Structure formats: C-alpha cells, structure tokens
Amino acid sequence: MRVLEEVKRLALELLGGLPASLYADIEEALQTAVRDDDGRDAPQLLYQNQASLWVLRQHHAAHVMRFRQNVGQGFDEFRALRIRNRGELPLGLIDESQIDFHLAGQNLAESLGGRFQPVLDQLRNRLQVVTTVLGLPPIANPVGPQRLADAFVETFTDEQIPAALRALLFGHYERELGKVLGDFYAQVNALLARNGYGAADAQPANRPAPRPRPAPPQPATGEFGAPGSGYADGHGYAGGTGAGAPGQGGGWGGGAGYGGAATGGGYDAAGQVAPGAGAPGTGAQPAGGMQSGAGAQPGTGAGTDQASPTSAELGELRQMLHAWRDGRMAQSTPASPSADIGGARRELRVDEVVSVASLLQGEPSDVFARALAGSGRLASAIRDQINDGSRRLGLDPERTRFSSDEEDAIDLVALLFDSLFQSHHLQERARRLYARLVLPFVKVALTDQNLFVQPEHPARRLLDAITEACAGNKGETPQERELLDRAAAASQRVVAEYNEDLAIFETAHAELDALLQQQRRRIELQAERAAKATFGRERLARAREQADVVLARRLAAPPLSRGIAEFLSGSWRHHLVQVLLREGADSERYRDATALGDALVDADRLAAEGRGRDLAARLLALQPAIIACLGSSGLDHSAAEHGLAVLVKGLIYPHAPRDLHEVPPGPADDDDAERGLWVAGGTDTLRFDPAMADRMRQLEPGDWLQLTDIQGEGVDAKVAWVSPLTSRRLLVNRRGMRVLVASAEELASLHAAGRLQLGCEPTAFEQAMRQVRQQLDRAVGQH
Template sequence: MSGLPLGAIHATRTEPLRVLEEIKRLAVEQLGAIPSGLYTPIEHALNESAIRAGIPGARRTELASLLTLRQHSATYVMRFRQQVAQGFDDFRALRIRHRGDLPMGLVAENQLEFHLSGQRLAEAIGQRYSKPLEMMEGRLEALATALDVPASSNPIGAGRLAGAFIETYRDAELTESLRPMVFRQYEQELARVLGDLYGRVNTLLATAGYGIAAPRVKPALAPQAERVPAPAPGGTGYGEGSASDADILAEFDQLRDMLHVWREGLIQGEPLNAEHAPQRTLPPRRELRVDEVLSVASLLQSEPPDVFARALAGTGMLGNAIRDHLSDGARRLGINPDQTRLSEAGEDAIDLVAMLFESLFNTHSLLDRARRLYARLVLPYVKVALTDQSLFASREHPARRLLDSITEACEGNSAATPQDRELLERAAAVAQRIVADYNEDIAIFEVAHVELDALLTQQRRRVELQEERAAKAAYGRERLADARGKADEIVRHRLGAQPLTQSVADFLAMPWRHHLVQTLLREGQEAERHAEALTLGDALVVVDEFASENRGRQVADRLLVLQSAIVQCLASSGLDDSASEHGLAGLVRSLAWPDAARRTHALAPVQPPHDDETGEERKLWLAGGTATVPHDPAVADRMRRLLPGDWVRISDSQAEAVAAKVAWVSPLTSRLLLVNRRGIRVLVASAEELAALAGEGRLTVSAERTPFDEAMREVRHQLGRVAGQR
C-alpha cells in the first residue's frame, strides 16, 4: 500500500478527491516509465532475427526506426505520463473530450492498422485482468457518486491504456513490421506492473470505503444451536445455496465435536496421553468476548511473527504459541489473563487455524523461506475464524482461496528462476498487505487473491508448457526404447539365422541396427524407408551366402546395386563421405574371400545413453524399478484409472512428501508421468510400481484439489488417529 493513511473500512469514507489523487499518483508512478523500457528488448529481438536469417544488414529499416524512437524517448515518456494523468481529469469531468480512450470515427488509411492494433491490445488487457477490472469498475462508480460526477471510464482501464499508447505514438514513424513488435512489447511491459497496480488500487478503494463490503455473518465458532447462517441479503452470502457446502458444514460440526473431545483430553471417558493434550488445564475464569480477542489480535497483528515461525519450524505447537502470544497482548491492553480465559469458540478458532497451518507444512513441500510468510498470516486467519464461519464451510471463501493461491505460489518454490522469485516476492507482498490492511472486512482477502491469481495465471501457463515438455521428453524416450527393442529383435534374428563373416555381422549389429532405429523413429514400422532398410540387411545376408559359395560375379553385382544404400546406412550413423566409403571398402574386401571364417553371432547388449529416469530418480522413489515389484493388483487397477489432472501425494525414500499431478499417460507403455506444481517431472512409473509405493504407505491418491481442503483432511485424520489410539 502507499503511504496514504487510509486505514480500514469504517462507517465513514475517506474524502473521495484525496483517494482519487492517491490512485493517480500510484498510476503515474508505476506506468510512467513504460515507454522507456520498450526499445532494448525490441532491439535484441531484431538483432537475433537478423543473425538467424544469416543476411548482413537484415532488419536495417526497423533498427533505424527504433533508433529514432530512442532519440525521442524523453518526449514519449512525458507524453505518456500526461495521457495517464489526463485520464483522471476526465474521470472528474474536468475535460469534455476523452482523447485517452480509443478514438472513434474516421482515421487516415496509414493509421488504420495502428488503431486496430490498439483495439486488439485493449481486448487482450481486458481479458487478462477481467476480474480486478470488474471489481474496480464498481468501486470507481461509488467514488464517482461521492465526487458528484457522472460515472466515467476507468482512468487506468484497458481501453484507456491502449488509447494512451496510441496518443503517445500518434506521430511516430513505425514500419509495418515494427508496429506489432512495439505493441507486443508494450503489452509485456504492462503485464509487469498491472497486476500489482490493480491490486493496490482495489485495496485502496476498498479500505477507503468505496465498494460493497462482503456481508458479515454470525461467528464461525458459535454454539451448536447458532451454527446455521442466515441467508445474506440478495443471496450473496458465502456458503449459501450449495448442497456440497452444506455437507461440508455438517462435516465441520463433527470435526468440532472431535476437537472438543481432543482438547478436553477425554475419548470414551478416558484421559488422553500427556503428549496428546493440546493445552494446559485452566481454572474457571471469565470468558473473553469475541471483540476482546479481536482487539488483542489486532494489536499484535503487525508485530514480527517470529514466535509463530519458530512454532511452524517444529520447536513448539503453534496452538500454544498463539495462546501465549494473545495472553501477552491481553496484558498490554489491561486484560488480566489470570482472571480471564478463552471461550470455547476462541479455543476452537485457535486450534483449527493452528492445525490447519501445521498441516499445510506437513502435507505440502513448503520450504524454509515460506515459513515467515505463513507466520504473518496466523493472527489474521484466527480473526477470520472467530468472525466468519464460512472460512471452514465454503470453498469460495476469499480467505480460503487466498491461502490456496499462496500455497500454490510457495509449494516447491526454491526461487531458482526469475519467475519463481517474482512469485515468492508477490506472495510475500500479498501476505504483508493482509497484515497491514485486514480489519475484520474480508474484502481485502478477495482483492489480494485477485492480485496474486493474476500472476499465478501466467505461472500456470509456464507450468503447462513445462508439463508438455516433460511429456514430450518422456514419450521421446519411450519411443526410442521401443524402436531399439524392435531393432534388436530384427538384428538378433539375422545374426543367428545363418553363419556370417565378422564384417557383415559387425555391420548388421552396429550401423544397420542404428539405421533401423532411425527409420522406426522417423518414419514408422510401415514406412517405405523402413522396408528399404530391412531389404538392405537381408540382401547383405544373401551376399555373404553367395560369397561363401564362391559366386564372385553375383557378389560383385549385388554389391554394386547395394553400394548407395550401404553408404547411406553408414552416413546415418554419423560417418562422413570418406569414412562411409572406407567402411564400404572394408565390407567388400571381407566378402572377396570365400574361405573367410563364418559363424552365427549373438547380439551384444547395447548400453543405452544415460537417462535421468534411470539413475537418481529410481533410487529416490523406487526400490525395484520394474513392473514385477510386489503389489496389490486391486490397487494397481486403481492406479490405472488415474487420469491426467489427478493428484497424488508421494514420499521419497527420505520420507519427503510432495504433491504430484498425473500430467500424461503413455500410449505405448501406459506408464504415468507425475510432475510437481512447477511442472517438473517427479517420476515416470507403471501402475504396478505406484501400487507398490502405495502398499509401503508412500503414496496416496488425493481427491482434494486445493491445499486448504487437503490440509483440513489431514487435520481430520490427525484427530481420528488420536482417537483411535485410545
């Protein structure tokens, strides 16, 4: 957020002109330098294109036009900043003409394509940022009403940004080939800042009181008789109208009952073991009201989360850390912890949030760098759990969706690439925004989720491409293995069918085998070239037989016919013309001697090139590495029914768990490719091998597709295990 002390949403709104000026400042600050960043990437692209073309002086016209743009860069930056600022004047109705929007009407013929490109750009921006723009439109309408001006176009909307760009470069000399490159680079530069800008503007408007706050519902953890929420006005309440959410709410009631038994240390009338007791037994004291707990949590919310980070690191139970921290905060507010205690609702909120966060770290590959990020969110989520029951009852709850997005951004993210680092930084910024701005209005979670999800959408596209590359690589390896197997079978049959000279046997076992593999891979088993390759091998076997019978004339005639095919076969193994001719000469010399030694031959095993699927990957996951490992056939059948998009949770030999998605099923071997949330291959394995891992307790098929759901399922299992021990 900016330095403007707007605070949280209150009954009165911040003065509207002040809010608009702050948005204008943010927009000019973040967008103003975009024109100056266009030229270097385009220059690199033009130079690379010229190098690939291999034509000296290629793209000279475009580079000259680009140089002209560079020389006037300061002018374009100033003009663009003026266009951005003018949008806010138009919003206040200070100008009659909206020149920043895409102009309508007649334009010069040489400018028509320029304006069409601008319209396509506006459509692309509007589509990519549809959610934050839609949210912003409603809030700007409320701001316009407060300013007592007619509702106008969004000053930083899609059409306005495209129009500002057109107005900035209206007199620029752009060649037909350079124009789309400039527009494309402008779109890419916008993508670097718009997600953050739109998120900050939406947050600023929401926290200043412009926009409809989400309806407040009864406390999430109220007594049993009060758990069914009343319908929200207009039918917009979270969790309303969904049978599945009703089932979740009923299941949540059961979970609370298990939690109460767990916390009291009584299961079927018997005390729990000491290590299972979640907290100290407290003497009767006054119950703290929900608003008192919220006040304490709000006081502590902005403080460093070190105590929670240490608890998540395994040094202590997070629930106890939360209680102790709230107790210290209560003292600061003049509430004596020795005379007060948490209500059952407060205890439930703390325990469920603590177990939720602990479960996220247990069930997802969250690295150390993410721990402090999650620690910051502990108290905000305790506050949500105290005031909004739909956090645990509705899959569409904004705080729930935000936590899913943050986990998606952080899981397995070691910041190895610039994109991964950007994702971590954005997730950390979103978490910090929640800490700074959340004051019991969940609209801030919605805004933060939209902002982070805009970047995640780009990440998901990269992950999809990574998955496609992993699938293509796995399929390529399988096709190669299949081709090698078929070629080996063909060669083995020829070598063992009749006695052959050593030179012919060597030719069949090496260059001819390699040639067969190449034709199988490139052309297929039914192709004409593969048939020609088979004919060559069979013909050489016949020539060797003629040579053994001293039929020199037929040998010479056949070799003359086969000469071209033999040279091509040798060349396909990587030999140049000279080496191919030398190999042919050696073959001819050996066939010139009818008394040369002949025998049947066995195909020596060929060591395939090192494959990352065969070494460390197998050692990491599989003990057997073959489809004959002991397994339950019924479980193997279940694994065969997995489809691309299904998720499993798998543990390596060091008990490190990772969420893995089925990205591809081989049409050749039916093996399954598993990738992590970054699209990186985890394992390629058969259904039998996956069944073996499941039998060892190292693989579970996850029906839950979101981290929140999966973490809550683990919480239920945890409580169930404790119950089962008694």
C-alpha cells in the same frame, strides 16, 4: 475504512481492466491511419507502431496488474497507509519520452476534470467529510482524473512507445474512461450518501464527532467481574450489557451501536476507546465466533442462527479436537502458572481476543516462523503471543483464560498451517510469508466458522492461491520470482488492511490469481512437453526392440565375420531404428533397409567361399545403400566412403574366423531406471491385486493420486497422459514436472506397498484439513 474499501472495490472492478481493452481499437486505428496516408514512410511507421503494440500486448497482464496496484495505491495514500514524502525523493534527469508521457497525462486529467466537474465537486465534498472523520489532512481524490491519469502514466513509464502510438494510447484511454466514469462517480457518490457522508459542513449521520486517535487503554486496577460486565473501576470495557439505538447492529460487548455502551459509543468515561469496542463505522462483530451456527460476516451486522449445511461435520471435528486437547493436557504437568486462582479466572470474550490479535497483527512474525519450522509448536506460540498482547492491553493472563471456542480456533489454525508445511514443499521465504498470515487467520477463525466448511470462503481461496504460488517454487526463473513477490505482497496487504472485513481477502486473491493464470498455463505446457518427451522415448524404445528382433535373426545364423557383425550391430541397427521412427515398419525404406542386412550376410557367405568376383560385384551394387546407411548415423560422404572401405577390407580374407554373435545391449532406458527406484520390490516380480490393477487402468488424464516418493515424502500427482503404445500413465506434480511413468500393474504394486492412494483433495486448504482430521482421528484412537 469499510466504505473506502467498498469504493476501492468498485474502482478496481470498473476500471481495473482498461489497459488491456485498448489494443484492438488501437490496431484498427493504426491501419486506418496508414490507408489515409500516401507518404512513402507510412509502411515503415506502421511496422514500427505495430511492433511496439505487439510488445505491449505481450506485457498486457503485467500492465493490468500494475495499473490496479497504482489505483489501489491512491486509496493507501488517502488512508495515510503509504504517504510519499516528495521532499526525500532523489533528483535526477529524466528521459524526454517520460516528459511527453507526463504531459499527455496532465492533458488527460485536465480534459476529464472539465468534463466531470460538477460530479467531482460533489465527490470532493463528501471525501472531505471522510478525512475529517478519520482525523486526516486533506488528501487528493483517490479516483479523481489526476490520480487515474497518473496511474496510467506509471503503468507504461518503462515502455518505449513511439509518439504516434502514445497519442493513440492516451486518446483511447480517455475515450474508455469517459464511458464509465460518469456511472462510476454516481455510484461512489450514492455509496457515500447512503453511509451518511453529506456536504462538507455537516457531520455524517449517526457517527460520532471526529476525535484524535486514541491512546492505548490504561491497565485496569480493579478486579474482573463476571464475563461481559466490564471492569469494576470504569476504566476497562464500556460495558457488555448496554443498549444503543435500535437498528445499528449488535455491538461487541453484547449491546448495540459502536461498543455496547449506551453512553459511550465505544468510548469510556475518560474519552478513550474501550478495549474490544468496534471502530466507528465497522458495524457489528459476532460475539459467538465459532460457537454460532453460521457465523456472522464482520462489518455487516449481527450474526444469524441459521445452521451451516456442514455444521454437523464441523461439530464432529470439534469433538475430536476436544478429545485430542484433553489427551495432551492429561500428559502435561498439572501445575501451571496459569492455573485458576480460587476460580476467579474468567473467559475472554471473542471481541477481546480479536482486539489483541489486531494489536499484534502488524508486528514482526518471527516467533510464528520459528514455530512453523518445528512440529506442533505453533499453537503454543499463538497462545503465548495473545497472552502477551493481553497483558499490554491490561488483561491479566493470570485472571483470564480462553473459551472453548477460542481454543478451537487457535488449535485449528495451528494444525492447518502445520499440515500445509508438512504436505507441500515450501521454502524458507514461504515460511516467513505464512507466518505473517497466522494472526489474521486466527481472527477469521474466531469470527466466522465458514472458514473451515465453505470452499469458496475468501480467506480459503487466498491461502490456496498463495500455496499454489509458493509450493515447489525455488525462485530460479524470473516468472517464479515474480510469483513469490506477488504472493508476499498479497500477505503483506492482508496484514496491513484486514480489519474484520473479508473483502480484503477477495481483493488480494483477485490480484494474485491474475498472475497465477499465467502460471497455470505454463504448468499445462510443461505437462504437455513431458507427455511428448515420454511418448518420444516410448517410440524410440519400441523401435529399438523391433530393430533388435531383426538384428538377432541375422546374427544367429549363419556364422558371420567380425566386421560384418559389427557393422550390422552398429550402423545398420541404428539405421533400422531411424527408419522405423520416421517412416514405420510398412514403408518402402524399411524393406530396403532389411534387404541391405540380408545382402551383407550373403556377401559374407561369398567371401567365405572365396568367390571374389561375385563378392566385388555384390559390394559395388550395395555401395549406394551402404553409404546411405552410414549417412543416417551422422557421417558425411567422405566418412561414409571410409567406413565402406573398412567393411570391404574385412571381407577380402576368405579364411577370417566366423562365429555366431549375440545382440549387444542397447543404451540404458531412463524409465527403466526410474521404475526400479520407485516400484516396491525393485525389478523383482510385482505383487499386486488384479482388481486394483483394473481400477488403475480406469484412471484418466486429470485424475489425482497421492504418492510417497523414495525419500518418504508425500507427492500430489496428476495423470497427465496415457500412452497409446504401452497404456502407461504419466504422472506429473502440481508444477507440471514429471513424477513417474508406470503401468497399471506397477501402480497397483505401489498401492499394495502403501505408497499410493487414489484421489487427492483439489485444493491445498482441503488437503491440509483432511490431514488435520486424520491426525486428530489417530490421536483420539490412541487415547
């Protein structure tokens, strides 16, 4: 299985990006074909083909992912994980274009098959040995020309592609495949040869003869001996002290070879696989788990004693974990059905716990999903499930117990997953997705301590990618639903294929991250739109403030009639705002607009003095400016003339009452309402530390903070933009949505109220681990 996974990795690495690399050459070929074609329909055909090519380019990311999935599916079928039953597929009519697609695929497969016939024959013989060792029937070559042609056809089967473009597509795909297949097949053959898979009539070197798939081991009837010594009656473990051939890697039982037994190779006297014995070809399994200095990479041989650079940090964390666990045990009832019986309980070995977890890995994870819905229940659920699985494998939980390292691994994974759900907005679907990953992560934690200290660990990167895909994702858009589906597929793949080989985490992460790149770009665009919208609101607020200052001077003196005051407060005020937004305070139009206001005030004075002739002359001169002012409010010409008539009607009575007027309130500002909800103390005087306000002024775009919103939930917020007008900071969440717009003083006030913390862990895993440390630190302090 490990060798097949390596072949799959090579296939995806060398072939996975081929569909996206074809379009530039195809476009050049289309241009060349049109230049050589003198027909009248050539431009129209070129336009149709280029339009179809443009559509393909828009879907290139989806095509690459689909092609990679189709290539990977060939390995799943080879390993009998997902074999199609062609007889159960419904029959129906297919489109003529699909027939052309399949015919083109068959021609492609035949051409490549003839070209690489010698090396393919050698590869087929080696793969036949692989199927014999696995006890599988002969299955088609997962990287043969037919499979690669089928993967390409299935990638584009839903696209409407003209015949000329389809021919170019297959032609360039065959050309690109021809460039890499020779080297690829040579690497695969060399890899199989290095692992002992030779001719079809020979068994691979250093490997046992093929056996039927083993049945579950029978429960032991004898007493347990000392840890690592096996069962007394010979039906349990093949032995923890046996020695195999030198150089074959440390066995799970402490010996070498496939299980630590000198005579069984992982099989007991009855010919069955001993519990905890390594499967043939999987290499060594570290027996120390978290106890070892650096952990051992599963499948690569025995672990080393070299200490990790952050082992001191992990050691401190484990000490806190032990103190926390001792405090919880002291609070629980001392009598327990799992108490030691006369001191006869032995510690389970790491390989035994890993074997039990592997047995349970593919089973429904509802119990973990329910535990994640509560707080602090996941660790108990993990222990209960492992104990139940141990009983099914013949390990009596009444006579065994977890070692300190195993307790640490279970508790850390449980605290990690609980913290993820407390710090991220994860929906019901995400809870079930994470529940499936609990046991695989327990296995990783048992065998590789780097999970908790190495930022680039494959399992950490996958968990970060899944959290990024699921956090705050309600599946409201097609893109969000596709992201959830891809994250679910990644978790299901880990459950189906993880067998102590971390490569599956890398593969699942690579496939999910390709889609996340598009998500990150959408988040960046969302943040940019939020910044532009905020800047627009600030410019509008600034223009309104300037217009209100100008209006207040006109309304303060002299006393004005009601009609003139209403016109100035309404249409003229709106006109000023529009001119300020579009052309600024230094423009000629702005000076004309303020001059119109002064002229209307003077016209009202002429009306009060009864100077009708001068008033008429003044209004006739102002008519174009007044109509333009009304037009900026959205009125057409006839409506503007009607508004002018209403204004004139209000000026024909010299003795109309005149008074001083206040500037009416403008429309409500959403940002003011938002700050009133967020800032500690509402709209009262802010209380903050000036030094902290200076620190807030140093925040730049890209800096992360942690906020507590008005519902008391923690929010990760990034400074996305700093206003050039007000120096306020726009904060957005991890989905690019606006969270808050606030000044440095307001942010300092939030900090003083305990609702803002500077800095934020860059990844979900690190953030969750920080919360785990804080939780343990608080618990240790209480005890």
